[in-house]
Amino acid sequence: MNIDLSYLVSTMKHLIDTPSPVGYYDAIKPVIESYAAELGYTVTYDNRDTAYITVEGHDTSKTVCISAHADTLGFMVRGINPDGTLRLRAVGGINFANVEGENVTVHTRGGQTFTGMLVCAHHSAHAFDDAKTMERNENTVFVLLDQHVKTAEAVRALGIRNGDYVAIVPRFTVTDNGYIKCRFIDDKAAMACSFAALKYMAENRLKPKYNTVFAFSFYEEIGLGGIYVPAEISEYVAVDIAILGPDSDGSEQTVTICAKDASMPYDYGLTNRLIAAAERAGCRYAVDLFYRYGSDASQAIKGGNNLRAAAFGMGVYSSHGVERAHVEGIENTVKLMLSYVLEG
Template identity: 55%
Template sequence: MKIDTNYIADMFLKLVQVPSPVGYYSELNPVLEDIAREFSLTVQYDNKKTAFMKLEGENTDKTVAVCAHCDTLGLMVRSIDGDGMLKIRKLGGGCLANMENESVTVRTRDGRTYTGMLICRSHSVHVFPDTHTLERNEDTVRIILDENVHSKEEVEALGIQNGDIVFVDPHCEYTKTGYLKSRFIDDKGCMASCFAAIKYLKDNNLKPKYNVLFVFPYYEEVGMGATYLLEEVEEFLAVDIGLIGPDCAGNEHSVSICAKDAVGPYDYEFTSKLAEYAKQEGCKYAIDTYFSYGSDANSSIKAGNNMRIANIGPAVYSTHGRERAHIDGLENTAKLLAAYLLKG
């Protein structure tokens, strides 16, 4: 099976530039519609703007779902300080220490955008004795706008108000050696792998074994992803990042199959089936358990959907920070996904 790795990389580089922090779907959904059109697919939405794409199977009696979440970590304006700096709240479980000195964009509700930088209150080693030690949290971190503003009133005059959404720059690089260094590989790397698997089927005129509902939700990072599905689904495969660490067998070149996370175990037979398919396709893979992790799959069954769940994805370094993955891991994820679509 030959997966187009240039397509995966290009798709990731395209998706990661479109801001989509938790609950902000306005810019990415039109891009998904363009991608769907290239595959002669259409996009349907639920009321909270989860995007769905359906592929018809050889056997149309059964539907399986494959899910990669669109939402990324982000921030929201909490309040405006008297000196014109912005206090923030996190959207999702990002690591603020890791975001320090990153460029950000504040989007007002009337569509104006202003860039700025996320800084620690004790921002400079030459000035503050606690720069090295101060914990970076919602109380110690601020946004300094790239505008000549020094008071709350001047910031308000820009149209900025509490509850404005803040995009964090993805800070993306793709090295000649195949490493992706970027924020939001979680989960745009997995979205790219999903589209590469669809492309493989389309390029080779192959139909999936069963109907497939691709699901692209916007609330995974706050534990509410894929809670509603458009139709009856028997199996649900979350494609989400794998982890790298002392207890994990996965690495950046393999596809990780998650057997258990903080919520509970994934379906025994479904998980075993995926490991078998990985073996058959010659994919480098690893089965792992995750300590502090959840996915669209377990939020979806918690919401009452009656189905078996599993979870696969490329193993990624420094998750929820500026992450690193290798194109091999994304390729193996696409390959295992394509095998699952074809074999059922």
């Protein structure tokens, strides 16, 4: 399999650079639609705006799903301090200890954007005794807007309100030897894998073995992405980051098949078929248990859907922070995806 790696990396960068904190789908839906249209596919949506690209299979009696979540960690404005800084609530599992100093963009519901920076209330060791020791959390980390505003009224006059989304600027970096460092590799790397697989199938005029739905959900980071699944789907494979921890066999170079997450073992037979598909594809792979982890697939089971669930993905270091992956692991993820989709 000859995967177009420059397409894979540029698509990933474009998706990562498009803000989509949990539930904020407006900016990224047109991007999904344009990548699909470029390859000759159309996008449909359910009422939760989960995006679906459906590809007819040789055997139309069965439908399988490849899911990559389109949402990322982020924030909403919850209040405005008297000095004009913004108080936040996290959407998804933000680690406040690693966001200080990051640039952000505020997206107002009126369609304006404003840049700012995440700062700690006691931001400077020159000015505060406890700048180094103050715990960074929802009550101590604020947005300092890049505007001449010193009062809450001045901020409201800009058009910023409670309930506006705040997205972290992800800082996409790729090194000469293939390391990718930035936020939101989770799960934009997997979205890019789906488009690379769709491109491979379109260019080589290949049909999946079964009807295959490529899904992009918007609520995975809060445990609700896969909770609704269209009734015709009987196998649901989440493609999401693989956790690298003390027990992992996987690495940034492998695709890792998840045998069990925090809440459940994944379907025994389907997981075994993914292992067989990885062997067939000749890709570097591992099998691991992901500890404090869930995916669209386990969410689909919890939602009461009648399906077999499984998951795999590229090894990602420092997940939910500034993450690191490698092009080789992402390429191996596309190869496993294609092997499963084309041969079952």
